[in-house]
Amino acid sequence: MHYPDSFKLIILFIICMIAAFVSLVVGHVNIEPREIMQIFLSVIKGEPMQDLNSTIILSLRLPRIAAAFLIGGALALNGSVYQSLFRNPMVSPSILGLSSGAGFGAALAITLGLNMLLTYFVAFAGGIAAVMSVLVLTRIGGNVLQKNLVLILAGMVAGTFFSALLSILKYLADPDNTLPNIVYWLMGSLASVQTMTLIPLAVIILPSVMILSRFGWQLDIMSCGEDEAKTLGVAVQQVRIVSIVLATLMTSAAVCVTGIIGWVGLFIPHCARFIMGQRNSLLLPASFLAGGAFLILADCFSRAIISTEIPIGITTSLIGAFFFVILIIRIGRKSQYD
Amino acid sequence: MIKLTNVACGYGKRCVLVNVNGEILPGEIMCILGRNGAGKTTLFKTILGLRMPIKGKVTINGKSPESYKPRELAQLIGYVPQNTSIPFTLTVFDMVMMGSFAAHGSNAWGMPGRENRKRAQEALAIAGIEPLSTALFTEISGGEKRLVIIARALAQQPLFIAMDEPMAHLDPGNQSRLLQLLQQLRELGIGVLMNTHDPSMVLSIANKVMAINEGLICAMGTTAKVLSSTLLSSIYETDMQIAEACDNTGVKHMVCLSRFCSPYERKL
Numbered sequence: 001m002h003y004p005d006s007f008k009l010i011i012l013f014i015i016c017m018i019a020a021f022v023s024l025v026v027g028h029v030n031i032e033p034r035e036i037m038q039i040f041l042s043v044i045k046g047e048p049m050q051d052l053n054s055t056i057i058l059s060l061r062l063p064r065i066a067a068a069f070l071i072g073g074a075l076a077l078n079g080s081v082y083q084s085l086f087r088n089p090m091v092s093p094s095i096l097g098l099s100s101g102a103g104f105g106a107a108l109a110i111t112l113g114l115n116m117l118l119t120y121f122v123a124f125a126g127g128i129a130a131v132m133s134v135l136v137l138t139r140i141g142g143n144v145l146q147k148n149l150v151l152i153l154a155g156m157v158a159g160t161f162f163s164a165l166l167s168i169l170k171y172l173a174d175p176d177n178t179l180p181n182i183v184y185w186l187m188g189s190l191a192s193v194q195t196m197t198l199i200p201l202a203v204i205i206l207p208s209v210m211i212l213s214r215f216g217w218q219l220d221i222m223s224c225g226e227d228e229a230k231t232l233g234v235a236v237q238q239v240r241i242v243s244i245v246l247a248t249l250m251t252s253a254a255v256c257v258t259g260i261i262g263w264v265g266l267f268i269p270h271c272a273r274f275i276m277g278q279r280n281s282l283l284l285p286a287s288f289l290a291g292g293a294f295l296i297l298a299d300c301f302s303r304a305i306i307s308t309e310i311p312i313g314i315t316t317s318l319i320g321a322f323f324f325v326i327l328i329i330r331i332g333r334k335s336q337y338d
Numbered sequence: 339m340i341k342l343t344n345v346a347c348g349y350g351k352r353c354v355l356v357n358v359n360g361e362i363l364p365g366e367i368m369c370i371l372g373r374n375g376a377g378k379t380t381l382f383k384t385i386l387g388l389r390m391p392i393k394g395k396v397t398i399n400g401k402s403p404e405s406y407k408p409r410e411l412a413q414l415i416g417y418v419p420q421n422t423s424i425p426f427t428l429t430v431f432d433m434v435m436m437g438s439f440a441a442h443g444s445n446a447w448g449m450p451g452r453e454n455r456k457r458a459q460e461a462l463a464i465a466g467i468e469p470l471s472t473a474l475f476t477e478i479s480g481g482e483k484r485l486v487i488i489a490r491a492l493a494q495q496p497l498f499i500a501m502d503e504p505m506a507h508l509d510p511g512n513q514s515r516l517l518q519l520l521q522q523l524r525e526l527g528i529g530v531l532m533n534t535h536d537p538s539m540v541l542s543i544a545n546k547v548m549a550i551n552e553g554l555i556c557a558m559g560t561t562a563k564v565l566s567s568t569l570l571s572s573i574y575e576t577d578m579q580i581a582e583a584c585d586n587t588g589v590k591h592m593v594c595l596s597r598f599c600s601p602y603e604r605k606l
Contacts, residue, residue: 084426087424087425088425089425089426213447213448214444214447214448215448216448216449217439217444217448217449217450218439218444218448220426220428220432220436221436221439223424223425223426223428224422224423224424224436225422225423227383227386227388227417227419228417228419228422230386230387230388230408231386231388231411231412231415231416231417232412232436232437232439232440232490232494233408233409233411233412233413233439233440233494234408234439235407235408235409236408273426278426278427278428279428279432281444281447281448281449281450282449
């Protein structure tokens with residue numbers, strides 16, 4: 001049955017809402033849906049609340065759910081943007097070495113004993129530095145910024161370089177205190193999210209999503225190749241630079257808060273394609289909503305499945321690997337009949 | 339008008355073509371003839387502003403291609419490349435609608451609007467491929483892809499269209515349809531610049547011919563004056579002859595005969 005595209009987007013939004021509600025209910029302390037509704041009603045009426053459950057909902061779970069939505073959405077949308085930009089459906093936001101740069105930044109901050117806020121900042125700066133070094137490398141390579149291959153190669157160089165620096169820090173780190181902290185950070189977690197964390201996240205992510213969503217059709221045209229896109233009237237250089245800059249800001253903001261969360265930027269765009277089709281003008285908002293819903297549920301799973309919290313990077317990787325097995329089987333079956 | 343003045347083009351500092359002079363007006367069809375690797379596509383890319391000329395000047399309506407904004411340039415000249423591939427599965431309609439971006443841009447949400455869809459529908463109708471509109475571009479034949487890309491260029495509604503080997507992959511029926519389409523474009527006042535290896539096509543449709551041999555323009559002018567058996571034989575280094583032929587209705591056509599000497603033919 002064929003459903004209108006706007007209907008599918010509305011359904012995705014409703015799924016996000018349901019995921020958020022489930023995530024509010026589920027946790028080590030189970031809170032009844034009715035009680036959650038009462039807490040929200042009290043907030044709307046402006047009544048003071050001092051009980052434990054309202055603190056859990058409003059100060060712990062709600063910020064965490066909002067952060068999961070923003071971060072999952074940002075990572076998935078960036079995956080879709082990069083896949084179109086690099087004309088490769090197997091590309092993820094880490095292609096330009098951003099995750100390695102942010103990982104190194106966070107590890108450096110942890111090694112230096114900086115507080116949480118400064119750790120966020122240094123991780124954010126590390127991600128930006130990695131992508132900036134990629135852009136500088138491509139410039140040095142003879143003003144060939146428009147060439148995807150050069151960007152990918154420079155991304156590999158930056159990724160390897162920052163991974164090596166990260167390994168040095170891990171090797172030299174105190175194995176009793178610092179090393180576990182670095183390793184735990186690299187596995188990804190939303191445990192450190194607070195209400196105040198949400199403001200910078202939202203300020204960076206929401207406007208970037210709106211701007212990038214407006215590039216959807218131009219990204220479709222760019223998937224025909226640079227030369228063709230230029231002859232069709234797309235300002236290829238401008239779209240590429242703006243997309244990379246915004247995607248970098250969003251991913252850095254996401255990664256610095258949560259640590260490295262793999263696979264969301266790779267397999268959620270494929271799920272969104274399955275639902276919405278291949279047009280970026282619809283795929284980008286769909287990826288954002290699907291990524292948000294997925295990370296909310298993955299976070300819910302991570303903190304509720306066993307008595308201690310599983311790092312969310314492990315959960316997303318397990319689900320991602322499972323998904324790709326299904327994808328490989330589907331591709332294999334399809335090629336059998338072609 | 340597209341004007342080439344002493345243009346040298348190539349890759350880096352290596353010139354593939356030198357001293358290219360010529361002009362093409364709206365409503366004219368100019369064919370570029372030359373062997374594989376003669377630099378025809380490179381010349382196209384230079385005209386389209388995708389490569390800077392090593393020497394000389396290319397102007398479109400008096401200004402160099404680089405001085406136009408991308409959408410302005412796309413409204414002046416469309417491009418039909420030799421091959422188009424996309425890694426994602428878009429429909430034929432989506433592909434053709436890309437052409438309308440030049441004239442109408444996108445709506446406030448960054449999506450194609452009503453005008454874009456209307457323009458794509460018109461281009462599909464002109465190219466005669468409306469039944470294909472919902473098919474996936476990755477699943478149609480090479481010849482159909484060719485027609486889709488031509489329709490995409492038509493959706494740009496440009497003054498000129500540069501076609502790189504438009505006859506490649508087309509069956510005789512579609513070749514005939516393309517010739518009719520070219521005739522239609524000429525009547526609409528659209529200038530067509532195309533390269534081809536089919537001299538019979540040049541004879542039947544082109545106003546002007548530019549012949550390339552060994553990195554130089556060896557002949558340039560109207561088809562009737564320039565195209566000869568000697569010229570074709572020297573370009574392609576094989577025996578080629580232009581002859582008259584009559585169809586069933588008795589109408590005379592100029593055709594090109596290429597002597598292909600296979601061992602089997604020699605035995606006969």
